[in-house]
Amino acid sequence: MCAMLPRPLEMFLWLFFLGNVISAPDDDFFGIIQEGELALSDDKYIKYIVPGYLSQNSAKHLNLDLKDLVSEGNEHYKILQEHIESGHAMKGLTFNLYDDNMRETAITLFRLLKNVTDDNVPLIKDWATKNINKDIVDYALRLLSLYKDVDYDFKNNPPFISKPNYFVNSETINKALKLKISNGKFEEREGFINQYSREENIVTLKSNNSGWNFEDLCQQRLNYFREDIGLNSYYYGIHLMYPFWMSNDELSDLDPRFAENYYFIHKQLLARLNLEYEHEQYPSYSPIEKCLDNFLPYLVHDNGVSFPARLKHNIGGSYYRIKKIDIAIKECLDRGFIYMGGGVNISLTENNYVDLIAKLIRSNYEKPPVAKYVKNFYGYGANYPTTRYNSAPSVLHHPETTLRDPIYWSLIENMLNYFSEFSKKLEPYKLAEYETEEFEIVDNSFSKMTTFFNFYKFKLNNIFGVDDSKSLIFAARKERLNYLPFTLNFTVSSLVNKTGHVRLFLGPQCEETECWKQYHRFFELDIFPYTFSEGMNYVSWSSETSSRYSFDDYYNLESRQPRVNRYDMFKFPANLMIPRGLEQGLKFTLFVMVTPQSDVSDTFEPFGFPFHRPAIVNENSPFLNYKFYNVSVFHKVSRHI
Template structure:
């Protein structure tokens, strides 16, 4: 679980910041290599039975009852045995979602089983056993969660979810074309639209914003962001680190998960708003209780061929009885949160009244609103967000279908973490949710000049390189979705690859230079925030309103010397974002090569599945330039509270966000007014422009390379 906390403080050296590359790479021993290799194979074509002979033997012979002494949690063993014996489990080949309570119970049991294995060998054999006997989507989810949290798998990397289950990220037309290519080979490529051969791989071109079957909804121009494969994978990964069903005392979670819930969604909403402004869209629509104007057609298909539910335009929320009942529930549960905020206390499940009027209460407020299992009263402050997802996803049905007591559901994109960000309704829900947090913030006092200031530190000037964004092409491998032929089954290998070429937003590397005068040598924290300067109708956004739009784009610690300082920050050194995550095939080849004695396998700590992809650091901007405000803020360094840190140094989550003990997003976690900044010389607001240019103009690389 140590990877779920922070370790970057070691990067600091006197007078500046050390080179992060050397610090963030290291080799692993043979044991880790063997484990990485074998665990990777469990993600290989999970829709099919196990093909590796050793694993087939383990799956057939492993006896949970005879080996019950090898687990700390005997109850989980008994429950698993009973569920498998009575076939009380989500069947293989059907959709799975943790937002369905029975599905969630099953995954929590399997987590307890795997996590409580006393040795790695027991854990591995149990994982192989489950791989063969449980729903493939559930299995991949629970195995990934356990790998993130077990102490003996901290150096194990899980393959990207878009490589394991490509159909969550590419529409039905793409996946159907891929299946036809698998069947017919390359002999009929000329009959398939937008396909070509590259290095013996078949590549399917896809332009997300131009696909005609999305019904040309208002938000489609921003689908380059909402449909970004790695962004949607990020949301899924965050929910692996902090599942709503996993208690902190059932693993080693130390982080303030409620505060993270607030901060991550505030960041996401601010970024989405910038993208809307970049393409000329209006404000994020308000979500009411009567009608949702914008529909959504995902074009996605589940692996068994069932399409995702569709939300039509102008969906009337109380048209059907079961919709109206759901809306009533939402209203009741939201009002309980509002009443709690207005009264200044929440009620525990034992009836105790606990104050939420201190700034630290942001964490418990986040847990209450998300309604995760760490909520102090999940029975009273219920999960209205998931109800919103069912209503707006249009997946509510009058009568549910069950198999042996297990609900068979067809979740909408909103109900799958790996697809939720595609739907503009997600951002409408979160805008409504963040208003609850804003209501709570209004009850807090404003930051004082003393809290904001750093004595003797003055930012004199900020210079920023020209900010350029562009679209680039990248390939995703969808082969894991396709069925193996007999030769591939016997050799447990893909003999061919089908790739999907998609566009994604990227930016040119830039540098920020900050001239600072300091009266004394001082250890400080430097933050860069970005916000739009004007709203959708061209009005300059007041600072106190724009506070909620400020996006944290960089944070680092620094040693100021006495006198003049020049802080030079190159965007490629930004540790708030992640380098490109190794694909499943790249990861497998690296590990296999090291096992064969061909070089070393290096753990690259600049790859972090719980950070924003580097290519999404900047919003798109506009061809002629789009005005933004860059806020540079230098604060006193406050060491992070070890209570909220793990014990293993190789971290994955939050290892540059939580550099200090300050609240996440400080100082724009509360409204800032211009009068509050009078005499505060360690804050500097700099106007910048973001330009969007054609790819060839920025990189010199042609649009298509065949």
């Protein structure tokens, strides 16, 4: 039986209750509130009142162990635990992919994440962040992003943002650390001398490329290109797509054309570098061979130890081991077939030689034991470390720093020579088979192509261990090669209503017949489909709308205009789309080709077609569906673009 309380007593009890609630500690207050109908939406407290609720942040609040998320019988769990107990995943260690234990730890974490449910991925990520070396975690998660469609905060975070000390000179990093201690405060004269300034909550440090303080033409030669933060981040992406430790069979299951693409990517890199050399045709520089003797990286590891200098090599055991592999591959190419074991031989033909040679190179040079001493030999030279655990790996031991060293470009060239030497044994393909009267390029209109150097400013805050840029931003300001937007327009006469492919290449200045002999020096600007209608078609290509490139202007603090994030570390950096020109103009050759799309779904041209290998060209051909154009690239000296 219920009875009404007297009105004054009811009021007294209510006030008494309210007073206790207000004076209660925070946790008790929320506990009382959650018992009634005033439930708050705070994620911290929802988990206590909703049965089975476990938010993505729960691992931060609940002390979850890995065994709470993964079965202890899981093979990857067991291996990972062994590495953790052995100290291979300790925080503070310098991550080195060529250290067998650290690499296996990262691979195991990646495979563990790859095989759990998507719901458990963020929980394991939180656990790993607390318990495992941060670079191992970052590597495993970046790799995972290629296999799982799960949204991560870091997914589009460029490597030069997450680990800026691998992209910025060590003196800039040291200055930033000192300024951090003083909370960004300094005297005006000090800032002038040390080249840093402050505007509101941004401390900006001007940063140079390596070799800036020496008159060393080898060190400075094209370092703006080799050390570009976008290019080196892109090469890290290439490594993630085709890790040296992943077998050919596993990669083939993921992408049947991976080997051909792997070759084509490196062919593109070297072609683009060679185009950059074109603007050096007037000054006199040291021969490139002399530039391979020594290299000073100007970088520093997280532990404060500088990247080791590479000194001139001593011919020794490692050299002869590498040379032995080189001789064996060349003998294989000379005999024209690959021995697969069990009495099975596969002949090298024009249809399979790129695929097979690329796999042959990977299985010999890039299997972990061999890759390790190749990187050691070329990365350190005579400056070889003497301890088992190396706290300062060379630039060649990190994919995001590898392209900084000129010697690596020489290694790329040596690798590509296997393909070009074998292609000489083949009959040149007949270009006439790809000529057609269905499409005719009848006119063109190109806007001016201009390069310049502009300032790019990006955050350094991750060097402090955590990104605390909400209060004070520390940023490096570097000069980078860039270009003014340009368009390439063509008028194509079509006899059919059909989809075709438009190919654009940029190469050195050459005559039409001579250009085919320099096929390996043409850089593919783009290839895209176009639906042609019978009659005249106006085809327009813009450097700003191409989906082939990665645009990193979103992270440039120099510009404060609203921007859309179009960054993609797996695409070539847009700022290096065209090579540096000259004030008076530097001549290049632009090639355009239109071919019909095949009606057979599994029929495709080789990557880099039609400059994939030597061709027989009929000089009397009318050249209807392809054209060579003489173009000039200008360079604007003024930095105020």
